[in-house]
Amino acid sequence: MFGIRRPLRRALSLGLPTAWGATAVTYKMTCPLAQQDGLGARLVTSAVFFVVGTGLIQHVRQTLLRELRQARRVAGAAQSVLLRPPPPRVEGLKVAAAQLSADRGASIGGDLYEVVATEHGVRVVMGDVRGHGLPALGTVAALLGSFREAVHDEPELDGVLRRLERALARHLRERHSEEHPASGRPPDTPVAEEFVTVLLLEIDAEGGVRALNCGHPWPYLLRGTEAGPLARSEPLPPLGPFPLPPELPATPCGHLGRGESLVLYTDGAEDVRDTRGRFFPLAETLAKAVHDHPVSPEQILRTVFGALLRHTAGSPTDDAALLVLRNERAHSATSHDAPAGDDLPMTRHDHDVRTT
Structure with a gap:
């Protein structure tokens, strides 16, 4: 079922703008009113293109909102797993x-x-x-993962804290390398302001x-x-x-x-x-x-x-x-x-x- 819905949603996302554009082009090329230069004809043509443009904008807006809601659901699910x-x-x-x-x-x-x-x-x-x-969520994941393991391994609190420090430094180095791959090597202080x-x-x-x-x-x-x-x-x-x-x-x-x-x-x-x-x-x-x-x-x-x-x-x-x-x-x-x-x-x- 989900495998069918996804291609159908993609087809609709591409088909609707194409249909709106085809409507505008068809009107301009075939409708006699669109070929006239009178004030009334211009007003009708403007109204047609206004409706088409409004439809395109509304479609793009709905698509972006749908993608934003999906991204928020994914982010919320990820955070609920990390910060249970x-x-x-x-x-x-x-x-x-x-x-x-x-x-x-x-x-x-x-x-x-x-x-x-x-x-x-x-x-x-x-x-x-x-x-x-997302950068903050990645740091949270690194620290919580280290804490959940270190608290059982380290007999003293200072050992837990040093494990967290190493996990943070490692995570920031890896993040810097991903964000700046052309740098060639991990820096000594990856993200000084973090x-x-x-x-x-x-x-x-x-x-x-x-x-x-x-x-x-x-x-x-x-x-x-x-x-x-x-x-x-x-x-x-x-x-x-x-x-x-x-x-x-x-x-x-x-x-x-x-x-x-x-x-x-x-x-x-x-x-x-x-x-x-x-x-x-x-x-x-x-x-x-x-x-x-x-x-x-x-x-x-x-x-x-x-x-x-x-x-x-x-x-x-x-x-x-x-x-x-x-x-x-x-x-x-x-x-x-x-x-x-x-x-x-x-x-x-x-x-x-x-x-x-």
Whole structure:
């Protein structure tokens, strides 16, 4: 059936413009009215050619729209395979994730996230590739493929991050060679302006959290009715422009107690402005979401995206992705059991400083 439809569609795409053109030529060559020079004859001839031209334009427009819809379906299918929804529960952690596109017609973005249970603990990645479209999708594919393999092979987070760095460098070299085949050899710095922000988290069986951060926003911890950043240390530079340092000690981030949640996000969920230039108050929105009673990760996503759309009057200027992890393990350290030195900072992120 599909083998018959495709040639038929191609025949129609070629036949209709030919028919419109043949109609115009036949009218001009055979119709006596078209040979006259009177005003009435000219008006009729102009009307005929206007109809023919309009028909051709409409046909071309419909063809282009059909091809665009097909390309978007293919791109959306490819991205759904790469950026598949995380499982609803991973080793006692309830998980939910979603994206919000700045362009309603866009199917391809540069956000990436994944949650994987390993023998080393639950490992999480959240990242943001510079740019959009097919190049960004290729970078997302390279990084996620490397992450999904490395998290099982590497006993320490620094090994996972170095694998991601090598995968990114290899992908950019290959892409540069494809885009510039006349260059002859892969350059040392293939695409200097390309970079990726990456956050790696590891949550052990007792709820202990460790992290490596390359230029990405720190997650928010939801504890009780408060929302504060998971850590305040300065992150490393994004992957791409600069090599990783020789030593990569993971940052201890305390414990994720039972009933507490982590909210990972890309900067489009916090740096977006309203019509008055004010940044979106993500921390305040998260605190309000859990003010009255504990909520599920799905409810947190709905609350944040609803508030973000209201903040931007329904027109966000940047893509945003959120990933929520809620600890629902039966036996895990609570916030009161965590050592005092590991207490997570709960001071709310100061958004007012950036308000204009």
